[in-house]
Amino acid sequence: MEISSSALRLPFLFLLVPLLLFFLLSPWNPLHNLSGGGDSAGRRTQFPPKSLTSISPPPAEPLSPPPRNHNSATARNPLDPLTVGEIHRVRSILSSYQPFLHHFPSIQSMSLDEPDKSRVLGWKSGDPIPSRKAFVIALLDNQSHLLTIDLDSGRVETHEISSGSGYPMLTMEDVVAAVQTAVSYPELEASAAARGLSVANLSCISPSPGWFGPDEEGKRILKVLCFSKQGTPNFYMRPLEGLVMTVDVDRREVVQFSDTGKGIPIPGRANTDYRFRPGNKPPEMERINPISMEQPRGPSFTVTDGHLVKWANWEFHLKPDQRAGLVVSRVVVRDSETGAARSVMYKGFPSELFVPYMDADEGWYFKSYMDAGEFGLGATAMPLVPLNDCPRNAYYMDGIFVSADGQPFVQSNMICLFERYAGDAAWRHSELTVSSGGQELREARAKVTLVARMAASVGNYDYTFDWEFQTDGLIKITVSLSGMLMVKGTVHDNMNQVQNQDEMGPLVSENAIGVVHDHFITFHLDMDVDGPNNTFVKVNLVKEENVEGKTPRKSYLKPKRHVAKTEDDARIKLSLYDPSEFHVVNPSRMSRLGNPSGYKVVPGGNAASLLDHSDPPQLRSAFTNNQIWVTPYNRSELWAGGLLVYQSHGDDTLDVWSQRNRAIEDRDVVLWYTLGFHHVPCQEDFPVMPTVAASFQLKPVNFFERNPILTARPVFEEDLPVCRPSESASII
Amino acid sequence: MEISSSALRLPFLFLLVPLLLFFLLSPWNPLHNLSGGGDSAGRRTQFPPKSLTSISPPPAEPLSPPPRNHNSATARNPLDPLTVGEIHRVRSILSSYQPFLHHFPSIQSMSLDEPDKSRVLGWKSGDPIPSRKAFVIALLDNQSHLLTIDLDSGRVETHEISSGSGYPMLTMEDVVAAVQTAVSYPELEASAAARGLSVANLSCISPSPGWFGPDEEGKRILKVLCFSKQGTPNFYMRPLEGLVMTVDVDRREVVQFSDTGKGIPIPGRANTDYRFRPGNKPPEMERINPISMEQPRGPSFTVTDGHLVKWANWEFHLKPDQRAGLVVSRVVVRDSETGAARSVMYKGFPSELFVPYMDADEGWYFKSYMDAGEFGLGATAMPLVPLNDCPRNAYYMDGIFVSADGQPFVQSNMICLFERYAGDAAWRHSELTVSSGGQELREARAKVTLVARMAASVGNYDYTFDWEFQTDGLIKITVSLSGMLMVKGTVHDNMNQVQNQDEMGPLVSENAIGVVHDHFITFHLDMDVDGPNNTFVKVNLVKEENVEGKTPRKSYLKPKRHVAKTEDDARIKLSLYDPSEFHVVNPSRMSRLGNPSGYKVVPGGNAASLLDHSDPPQLRSAFTNNQIWVTPYNRSELWAGGLLVYQSHGDDTLDVWSQRNRAIEDRDVVLWYTLGFHHVPCQEDFPVMPTVAASFQLKPVNFFERNPILTARPVFEEDLPVCRPSESASII
Structure with a gap:
């Protein structure tokens, strides 16, 4: 078997890895590991991508400071992620740590152990930063070791072996091992041959197995599925349906091999390739003239010390995180009247992403x-x-980031930050008037926002996360989905061959069913509105009906405020016919009118998980049982599905924590919001999906004394750039 | 009383008019009416507004044809609105029409009587256009006359006097008459004086009265409310609370005068002025460098014959309408494979906008x-x-448009059309791969859309309507709210003076309560997916639970298709916990895979009307009882609240029509979608509201054989403009 030519990747929450490249290029290759004094940060990825080599560097006036030399970078802020140097130091400390002397464990996760919140809140620019610590999750002999390491003293401060269910996040090595094990399994060749292929024609991926009871406990397993990569880079569209290999990752053993689909054809490769090639036939449409967002004086934000973003009235700390992706911290907005910096949120990030598929096979x-x-x-x-x-x-x-051997690597260009003008108005009003002496009133203000973005390609699916900051104090969080469907092979190539179409599910291409699925993204939003101690208030719109005799009206709505005393009061299922607003207020900070300073979470389009609460996937993702939860701040409650999610039994979820029904009034609280999508695929989703987006907002409510952008200046023609077409411009 | 210095306007669904200017400048001034051969189109509004006089004309390469001379314009398309010449002709025909010889009626509405749908669909560019007809609603002696006039023959073809409830749309003259009547009413002086004002200090507006039973039937009435305009153009923030004058518009008589609020102070003027003045103190934030959407080669769309828009793969007819605002018709998208023009929608527009306030006083x-x-x-x-x-x-x-005397006037620059690039991706996928010989796959496509926009300033509130067309076939319809709150005067200037805060409602400024209210916008969407005959299918996601023994899963979702046979089957209340997709399909047009060609309506964030169904406002706006309805196409069912809405009793609503429960399967059908907002005001809404938006989408579902923009070209640096800051640029 020719492993070097097999495609092994890292897909959909299950990763597929290029084996050959892996050993030649990747940071896990010992030859390429960063040495402390090396001159390379071991970039995992080449950039710019080859297909777009003509791209020149972005802004006309680059931001200062320019991209830093990662090897010499030092932390300047208590929340800065571990630096290359610090990662090396942790690895070195662990290497000489007694329990690991004889066998260095697999580093499943290594990240900054953030100082206590009070320490961070007390810190000011210029202060020495609190002692740096790392939090490491290591795997050794099937046990999860949780360690905190003090970088100053060089000591392992705490070391605990997990006794709960669940394993740490997978590493790329785990994935590679599983796929390698599976593709070496002798029976695979027969399965490939039955479909006219050899193993060398396959791309295999390693989805996680979930947890479905005792059979698969006590060992780390991965499911391995294979696809034909013949004639397309988009193997996802060409499954070997019915073939499932269950692999014990640590023992490198196929523990179950099942192939029930030898009679199901592999969907064809026609029209699956999504790559741009200069000779591609363009879509049937008139060409679009070049259009661009232009800012010839450069961006108006600054990024200080690598992570501290300042723009307009906002300031926040922005950092990449290997698990959460993008973390915003210490989000502060300037008061529109006084200019004072006021806290909005201590920390916000996507805590978990749950994607159940709807097929029982x-x-x-x-x-x-x-x-x-x-x-x-x-x-x-x-x-x-x-x-x-x-x-x-x-x-x-x-x-x-950190690879399984404890070495750092660079995930380059993983976040982008830009100002957006989309042609919309931040506010407007027009009318005819005589009050102004015959002058007409036409006031409008262009809306400019700041967007922080990253895109996770978790295998087939691409999730783009946007944090958008508006000058009126609103923060909009958007998740956009694109990438590939997971398709299921079928003997049918036309719906007319099927009696009960509902039984089969939607055909998205010949012999390919787009399996129905959901996406749920649960955000951890540690709101600190004007300080840590906040109260969650549900402002319920209630219909008043007993109004006979008092008014010709028979009904009207009245907002009724309900202060949440304990966690029970703050578990919210949204309802169109029982609407509420959801405020996080600071009961100690009143506006001049006596309204508590607050922010509200404003849901947009959403979807709820409908799975049975006792169904194992729902048990493990019970954090989706409500759209909103509020918990008291607890340093250890960061991950809605638990710290160790892999194969977990649902014993460490937001739902479990919340059942304690702790007091949450006038406390440091965390708001959790879940954004959901139901996805019934259709042909337009083949072979790559046009972007679908949903969002929610955090919006000031009596936080400012009045509209904070009332006195903003309109845009005048003389403000705008003078542009000419590029000499070489072709038409898009 | 000095009428000439009173502010009389046209606000919130109740209009306020500058009386002095009115007679000097407006198109209703007989001196300024357009004559057929005149050289002025009688622009009602001066443009550009004086405060922005430095603005220069927009695109680098102006679209052809340039703005037309409205006086000489002729209709080129069966759906083109009435031209200036045609309006003159209708007026002339009516002037010599026997029943109106002695008394020319008030023209409440005059618009194109569109040819039958089959005639329009049969028409092709270059064909002679079908005979032009006008539909006129005229008011004479308290009766509503509905007339169709054939412009070719010069004859009144049909003439009917309405026997149902309700009056036609108000004219500016109606509003002016009501306000004039009210401000001349002697008792008003005492009310003003009791508050330290004279009538000359007031701005009065004329909200519609709704309909609340027999007392106010048989006559057209308006409510008149007054505000202090002292020291601010934003009189809305300064109500004379408790003062209500009920005016019989036609008899010019105050039929009821009530002032119960003499003890309630008028809220102050501080911080109410929203106008930009060069010396304004800017908000407390860092300045934003100029940013602009640039297209140095000009827009890529064309507007032919004034109304036919072509862009990318889209073509549609776009026209202003005095009642609906903006109407899109004959929306056609090019097939991504064949280039064939395929129908999506015959006509789409906002049919009604319902805004109930939640106060029984x-x-x-x-x-x-x-x-x-x-x-x-x-x-x-x-x-x-x-x-x-x-x-x-x-x-x-x-x-x-047409004024009450039947003369045309120009509502200038009321629609804008632009291409948008907001920095987002239309689709994307990234992964490491060996399938491509070691090359990494990073594919993304910039998303460019076309937006058609208008903004109605219905008194205090500003409603921006966007129709956004995407190259992937999606249409996004967005309604954005800005402008002013309606505030209620109160003796309180701090919430701490109030025992039961829920009883009072939110204080948004000293002595000013922001009254809770809703907004519902119901869209008429005459879908013609690949032709007129379509079927509405609810694709319900149902939880399957009886799966024991078959799978380790306990539940999963299955989409079940329900074909709507009659109108009963298509009245939809959205529910998070009983989710569905809503497809409009053409059962005769199958994809190559046997999926019916379709579009689905995709709700976004929404709100439902919770008023009692027997409450008069809800009875009249019963079209908001569901979020989705489907009716068979009926030429006369355009307006969800009825043709004659003013003071109507709810006898001609979408709800009434739908109760007939007509067959809708495989018929020409109309989809109705209602977008809603609950608005609980807060201090940030004072004195002008930051924009709030909500939207829904019409999205192809198995309409295209596959992703229609798969082969789109990415953007390269050399495509983009070369820009430099304007010499005179200041910072925004």
Whole structure:
């Protein structure tokens, strides 16, 4: 078997890895590991991508400071992620740590152990930063070791072996091992041959198995599925349906091999390739003249010390995270009247991403991914494509992550930051008037926002996360989905061959069913509105009906405020016919009118998980049982599905924590919001999906004394750039 | 009383008019009426607005044809609105029409009587256009006359006197008459004096009264409310609370005068002025460098014959309408494979806008506006502000409307059309791969869309309507709210003075309560997916639970298709926990895979009306009882609240029509979608509201054989413009 020519990847919450390249190029190759004094940061990815080599560097006036030399970078802020040097130091400390002397464990995760919140809040620019610590999850002999390491003293401060269910996030090595094990399994050749292929024609991926009871406990397993890569880079569209290999990752053993689909054809490769080639036939449409967001004086934001973003009235700390992807911290907005910096949120990030598929078959039932905790949203965030993923005026930020051997690597250009003007108005009003002496009133203000973006390609699916900051104090969080469907092979190539079409599911191409699935993204939003102690208030709109005699009206709505005393009061299922607003207020900070300063979470389009609460995937992702939860701040409650999600039994979820029904009034609280999508695929989703987006907002409510952008200046023609077409411009 | 210095306007579904200017400048001034051969189109509004006089004309390469001379324009398309010449002709025909010889009626509405749908569909560019007809609603002696006039023959073809409830849309003259009547009423002086004012200090507006039983039947009435305009153009923030005058518009008589609020202070003027003045103190934030959407080669769309828009793969007819605002017709998209033009929608427009306020007091209970049918969304759409309402690359379109004397006037720059690039990706996928010989796959495509926009300033509130067309076949319809709150005076200036805060409602400024209210916008969407005969299919996601023994899963979702046979099957209340997709399919047009060609309506964030179904406002706006309805196409069912909405009793609504439960399967059907907002005001909404938006989508579902933009070209650096800052650029 020719492994070197097999395609092994890292996909959909299950990763596929190029084996050959892996050993030649990857940071896990010992030859390429960064040495402390080396001159290379061991970039995992080449950039710019070869297909877009003509791309020149972005902004006209680059931001200062320019991209840093990662090897010499030092932390300047208590929340800065571990630096290359610090990662080396942790590895060195662990190497000489007694329990690991004889066998260095697999480093499943290594990240900054953030100082206590009070320490961070007390810190000011210029202060020495609190002692740096790392939090490491290591795997040794099937046990999960949780360690905190003090970088100053060089000591392991705490060391605990997990006794709960669940394993740490997978590493790329785990994935490679599973796929290698599977493709070496002798029976695979017969399965390939039965479909007219050899193993060398296959791309195999390694989805996580979920957890479905005792059979698969006590060992780390991965499911391995294979696809034909013949004639297309988009193997996802060409499954070997019915073939499932269950692999014990640590023992490198196929523990179950099942192939029930030898009679099911592999869907064809026609029209599956999504790559741009200069000779491609363009779509049937008139060409679009070049259009661009232009800012010839450069961006108006600054990024200080690599992570501190300042723009307009906002300031926040922005960092890449191997698990959460993109973390914003210490989000502060300037008061529109006084200019004072006021806290909005201590920390916000996507805590978990749950993707259950809706098919009970053997090759499908287990697909109930928890991408953040199983594979890592940052770990799967590849470099963004300039001019296409982000506009020309974007600034890019790298992630410094850690591989299984404890060595650092660079996830380059994984975050972009840009100002957006989309042609909309921030506010407006028009009328005819005599009050102004005959002058007409036509007031409008152009809306300019700041967007921080990353895109995780968790295998087939691409999730783009946007944090958009508006000058009126609103923060909009958007998740956009694109990438590939997971398709299921079928003997049918036309719906007319099927009696009960509902039984089969939607045909998206010949012999390919787009399996129905959901996506749920649960955000951890540690709101600190004017300080840590906040109260959650549900403002319920209630119909008043007993109004006879008092008014010709028979009904009207009245907002009724309900202060949440304990966690029970703050578990919210949204309802169109029982509407509420959801405020996080600071009961100690009143506006001049006596309204508590607050922010509200404003849901947009959403979807709820309808799975049975006792169904294992729902049990493990019980954090989706409500759209909103509020918990008291607890340093250890970061991950809605639990710290160790992989194969977990649901014993460490947000739902479990919340059942304690702790007091939450006038406390430091965390708001959790879940954004959901139901996805019934259709032909337009083949072979790559046009982007679908959903969002929610955090919006000031009596936080400012009045409209904070009332006195903003309109745009005048003389403000705008003078542009001419590029000499070489072709038409888009 | 000095009428000439009173502010009389046209606001919130109740209009306020500058009386002095009115007679000097307006198109209703007989001196300024357009004559057929005149050289002026009688622009109602001056443009550009004086405060932005330095604005220069928009696109680098102006679209052809340039803005037309409205006086000489002729209709080129069966759907083109009435031209200036045609309006003159209708007036002339009516002037010599026997029943109107002695008394020319008030023209409440005059618009194109569109040819039968089959005639329009049969028409092709170059064909002679079908005979032009006008539909006129005239008011004479308290009766509503409905007339169709054939412009070719010069004859009144049909003439009917309405026997149902309700009056036609108000005219500006009606509003002026009501306000004039009210401000001349002697008792008003005492009310003003009790508050330390004279009548000359007041701005009075004329909200519609709704309908609350027999007391106010048999006559056209308006409510008149007054505000202090002292020291601010934003009189809305300064109500004379408790003062309500009920005016019989036709008899010019105050039929009821009530002032219960003499003890309630008028809220102050501080911080209410929203106008830009060069010396304004800017908000407390860092300045933003100039940013602009640039298209140095000009827009890529064309507007032919004034109304036919072609862009990328889209073609549609776009026209201003005095009642609906903006109408898109014959929306056609090019097939991504064959290039064939395929129908998506025959006609789409906002059919009604319902705004109930939630206060039972005498001065408030009646506020339950139906803005489209009472005041007209086009009639209240003022010129858009270049660079602030719409970007620099926008193209503007005028409306040609009709005043009460039957004369045309120009509503200039009321629609803008522009291409948008907001920095987002239309689709993307990234992964490491060996399938391509070691080359990494990073594919993304920049998303460029086309936006058609208008903004109705219905008094205090500003409603921006966007129709956004994407190259992937999706149409996104967005309604954005800005403008002013309606505030209620109160003796309180701090919430701490109030025992039961829920009883009072939110204080948004000293002595000013922001009254809770809703907005519902119901869209008429005459879908013609690949032809007129379509079927509505609800694809319900149902939880399957009886799966024991078959799979380790306990539940999963299965889509079940329900074909709507009659109207009963298509009345939809959205539910998070009983989710469905809503498809409009053509059962006769199958994809190559046997999926019916379709479009689905995709709800976004939404709100439902919770008023009692027997409450008069809800009875009249019963079209909001569901979020989705489907009716068989009926030429006369255009306006969800009825043709004659003003003071109507709810006897001609979508709800009434739908109760007939007509067959809708495989028929020409109309889809109705209602977008809603609950608005609980807060201090940030004072004195002008930051924009709030909600949207829904019409999205292809198995309409295309595959992703229609798979082969789109990415953007390369050399495609983009070369820009430098303007010499005179200041910082925004």
